[in-house]
Amino acid sequence: MRRTLSLLMENEPGALSRVVGLFSQRGYNIETLSVAPTNDESLSRLTLTTIGDDRIIEQITKQLNKLIDVIKVIDLTDGAHIERELMLIKVRAKGEQRNEVKRCVDIFRGTIVDVLPDIYVVQLAGTSSKLDAFIDAMGEAGILEVARTGVAGIARGAKALKI
Amino acid sequence: MSGDEELMSGGEMLARALRDEGVEFIFGYPGGAVLHIYDALFRTNDIPHILVRHEQAATHAADGYTRATGKIPVVLVTSGPGATNAITGIATAYMDSIPMVVLSGQVPSNVIGEDAFQETDMVGVSRPIVKHSFQITDPRDIPATIKKAFYLAGSGRPGPVVVDIPKNKTAPGEQYPYSYPESVSMRSYNPTKRGHGKQIKKAAKLLVSAKRPIIYSGGGVIQGEASDQLIALARKLNFPVTNTLMGLGAYPASDRQFVGMLGMHGFYEANMAMHHSDLVFAVGARFDDRVTNTISKFCPDATIVHVDVDPTSISKTVNADVPIVGAASVVLEELLELVKAEMSSGESSYDSDAIARWWTQIDAWREAHGLWHAPRYNTNSDKIMPQQVVEMLYKVTGGEAYVSSDVGQHQMFAAQYYRFDKPRRWINSGGLGTMGFGLPAAMGAKLAHPDADVVCVTGEGSIQMNIQELSTCTHYNIPVKIININNQALGMVKQWQDMQYGGRHSESTYADSLPDFVKLAEAYGHVGMRVDKPEELEEKMRECFALKDRLVFMDIYVDPEEHVYPMLIAPNGSMRDMYLSKTERS
Ligand SMILES: Cc1ncc(C[n+]2csc(CCOP(=O)(O)OP(=O)(O)O)c2C)c(N)n1
Ligand SMILES: [Mg+2]
Numbered sequence: 097m098r099r100t101l102s103l104l105m106e107n108e109p110g111a112l113s114r115v116v117g118l119f120s121q122r123g124y125n126i127e128t129l130s131v132a133p134t135n136d137e138s139l140s141r142l143t144l145t146t147i148g149d150d151r152i153i154e155q156i157t158k159q160l161n162k163l164i165d166v167i168k169v170i171d172l173t174d175g176a177h178i179e180r181e182l183m184l185i186k187v188r189a190k191g192e193q194r195n196e197v198k199r200c201v202d203i204f205r206g207t208i209v210d211v212l213p214d215i216y217v218v219q220l221a222g223t224s225s226k227l228d229a230f231i232d233a234m235g236e237a238g239i240l241e242v243a244r245t246g247v248a249g250i251a252r253g254a255k256a257l258k259i
Numbered sequence: 260m261s262g263d264e265e266l267m268s269g270g271e272m273l274a275r276a277l278r279d280e281g282v283e284f285i286f287g288y289p290g291g292a293v294l295h296i297y298d299a300l301f302r303t304n305d306i307p308h309i310l311v312r313h314e315q316a317a318t319h320a321a322d323g324y325t326r327a328t329g330k331i332p333v334v335l336v337t338s339g340p341g342a343t344n345a346i347t348g349i350a351t352a353y354m355d356s357i358p359m360v361v362l363s364g365q366v367p368s369n370v371i372g373e374d375a376f377q378e379t380d381m382v383g384v385s386r387p388i389v390k391h392s393f394q395i396t397d398p399r400d401i402p403a404t405i406k407k408a409f410y411l412a413g414s415g416r417p418g419p420v421v422v423d424i425p426k427n428k429t430a431p432g433e434q435y436p437y438s439y440p441e442s443v444s445m446r447s448y449n450p451t452k453r454g455h456g457k458q459i460k461k462a463a464k465l466l467v468s469a470k471r472p473i474i475y476s477g478g479g480v481i482q483g484e485a486s487d488q489l490i491a492l493a494r495k496l497n498f499p500v501t502n503t504l505m506g507l508g509a510y511p512a513s514d515r516q517f518v519g520m521l522g523m524h525g526f527y528e529a530n531m532a533m534h535h536s537d538l539v540f541a542v543g544a545r546f547d548d549r550v551t552n553t554i555s556k557f558c559p560d561a562t563i564v565h566v567d568v569d570p571t572s573i574s575k576t577v578n579a580d581v582p583i584v585g586a587a588s589v590v591l592e593e594l595l596e597l598v599k600a601e602m603s604s605g606e607s608s609y610d611s612d613a614i615a616r617w618w619t620q621i622d623a624w625r626e627a628h629g630l631w632h633a634p635r636y637n638t639n640s641d642k643i644m645p646q647q648v649v650e651m652l653y654k655v656t657g658g659e660a661y662v663s664s665d666v667g668q669h670q671m672f673a674a675q676y677y678r679f680d681k682p683r684r685w686i687n688s689g690g691l692g693t694m695g696f697g698l699p700a701a702m703g704a705k706l707a708h709p710d711a712d713v714v715c716v717t718g719e720g721s722i723q724m725n726i727q728e729l730s731t732c733t734h735y736n737i738p739v740k741i742i743n744i745n746n747q748a749l750g751m752v753k754q755w756q757d758m759q760y761g762g763r764h765s766e767s768t769y770a771d772s773l774p775d776f777v778k779l780a781e782a783y784g785h786v787g788m789r790v791d792k793p794e795e796l797e798e799k800m801r802e803c804f805a806l807k808d809r810l811v812f813m814d815i816y817v818d819p820e821e822h823v824y825p826m827l828i829a830p831n832g833s834m835r836d837m838y839l840s841k842t843e844r845s
Contacts, residue, residue, distance in 0.1 A: 164391040
């Protein structure tokens with residue numbers, strides 16, 4: 097099952113490599129990863145998605161917690177939560193295609209952020225599956241480049257991941 | 260900043276911080292990147308420094324010192340090759356959860372990343388084998404970082420910590436106010452001590468009502484200083500106790516309730532009792548693959564209660580029915596109180612008849628194949644048998660020695676036949692299985708206990724992996740005893756080749772190229788002895804131990820054909836599936 101884990105860690109050199117290293121050392125996989133400092137500059141928040149059965153996810157969570165730099169870990173998938181990913185995608189848009197691409201961007205509530213005579217750069221935010229769907233809609237032939245940020249997530253409700 | 264703080268360079272602060280931390284020994288080797296530190300030590304320090312002959316030995320010696328005492332010395336190595344030479348010892352400590360602090364020199368911070376002379380990314384290289392690591396970026400951080408390093412290494416589940424120190428951070432000239440912190444607190448690190456109350460209650464009930472219980476205790480009981488609590492609990496319940504290779508000595512071997520080591524080369528009665536138990540009470544042990552054999556066939560009828568200070572050890576390979584995260588000593592103490600109350604209550608479910616029947620069964624297993632019940636090797640051979648060497652060692656040292664070992668058949672014979680009655684007496688690389696560990700580890704133990712007998716039980720293969728330390732022993736007069744069980748082969752490898760590869764001894768023998776160990780020992784200024792006749796063994800060994808202040812290298816030629824038994828049958832076997840000799844299986 098796909099899981100989304102979020103953690104707070106010390107914003108210190110080496111912290112990220114310890115998290116990433118853990119996954120390769122122990123043979124866990126990382127599907128997506130995003131990390132940035134929080135409003136408290138001394139803390140970084142890292143969100144990753146991974147795939148594994150309950151047992152593996154439990155081990156991953158424990159192993160992450162064991163890293164000295166890691167302060168808190170939550171499995172967002174355990175409860176109601178919001179996940180978003182941002183994508184910048186460069187697509188062919190020539191003649192007839194231009195209107196079609198634009199319509200599609202509107203349907204997906206994306207924005208065209210750069211325009212060339214035969215190319216659009218589209219910005220799209222949403223769940224990973226929404227971004228996948230947009231990629232499908234554009235078709236392999238139409239896509240020049242894709243840049244995705246990886247998932248950021250937050251739990252619904254008043255409870256917050258903080259120290 | 261208060262005005263009375265002394266001003267010091269980074270190097271001086273480091274030297275002073277080690278003293279303020281109470282470090283009793285430095286095991287190290289100098290080089291370019293640590294010259295400022297060595298100079299500061301020379302000028303300011305009174306901590307004894309042991310100059311080893313290879314950085315790997317510095318880590319093992321520190322490790323041996325720690326295993327024998329619980330105290331943490333420091334390892335000091337230079338950048339590049341000095342640091343990488345220390346890696347095997349760091350990995351060894353990591354696998355066995357031994358606290359260690361390694362200070363590694365680094366190239367000056369302004370050239371890091373430029374492939375400077377003797378530059379290695381030590382923090383990167385060591386990352387998977389340390390509990391944590393630091394790199395000094397500001398000399399002012401040195402005292403606090405040293406404090407944190409020792410705190411992290413020794414608390415919770417212990418482990419090695421690396422502090423990487425760029426040369427320019429220790430330079431003389433620039434001075435900073437020094438103060439050593441009295442305590443540390445880290446918001447991201449709070450190891451659990453007390454177990455969960457409800458879980459402990461549940462465990463107490465299960466223990467009291469068990470009919471075929473076994474206590475399976477590991478290195479965590481030794482590291483966690485919980486041996487007394489373990490003994491009290493086991494005695495109260497009259498339960499059998501088995502120790503892992505790492506846990507030997509946590510429960511006294513000469514006690515009737517001790518059923519021997521378990522696992523790959525564990526005792527028949529221990530492995531049988533595990534397999535047939537209805538309750539496994541695991542404490543400070545981690546269900547290692549060398550213990551469990553095939554996981555799906557592990558202890559089919561047992562409820563599993565698992566106490567460990569590290570939550571990642573619980574339900575990692577074998578699912579725990581009652582997990583308890585906490586320090587072994589604290590949890591065991593609480594359990595004992597609950598068990599006492601439970602047993603003395605009117606409706607106690609403690610079934611002493613069932614426990615007595617269980618003991619009858621265990622005693623029958625003991626009689627059938629127990630290693631201590633009757634000799635299980637050829638006692639009429641005209642060759643010395645390796646088991647006999649360890650039995651003689653036990654006799655001659657009165658069971659009181661600190662025994663380190665290397666890795667191979669000799670290690671298993673030592674674990675099986677030296678009956679450890681106290682914790683911290685058995686010093687071996689269980690998790691990583693590092694050949695070359697034995698001699699430097701024995702040095703560390705001897706420095707810690709100068710008046711005790713300290714023995715390295717080794718093989719002619721392993722001893723050659725850190726033989727250069729004979730020179731360190733000369734330098735500092737460290738009179739350890741080396742018992743070289745010489746089977747003229749990489750015996751454990753050869754045993755597997757005998758059993759699984761049709762006896763094809765691919766690269767496991769070298770009889771014609773072995774050195775004359777007697778002359779070799781003498782060349783370093785020590786005493787060498789060669790023994791190859793069974794009837795001379797006792798006399799020679801007594802002679803060896805009578806030479807209190809000399810290092811004696813006993814080169815003992817043994818029957819090269821001997822195998823270690825019992826041995827779990829793998830793959831696909833359970834714990835009751837064992838080879839018992841070259842011709843018998845369970
Ligand atoms: C550094 C290292 N290399 C290889 C091995 C694999 N290995 C395990 S036991 C063994 C043989 C050890 O020979 P010796 O020290 O003579 O002990 P014996 O088994 O003969 O008693 C080897 C090569 C190891 N454990 N460590
Ligand atoms: Mg050998």
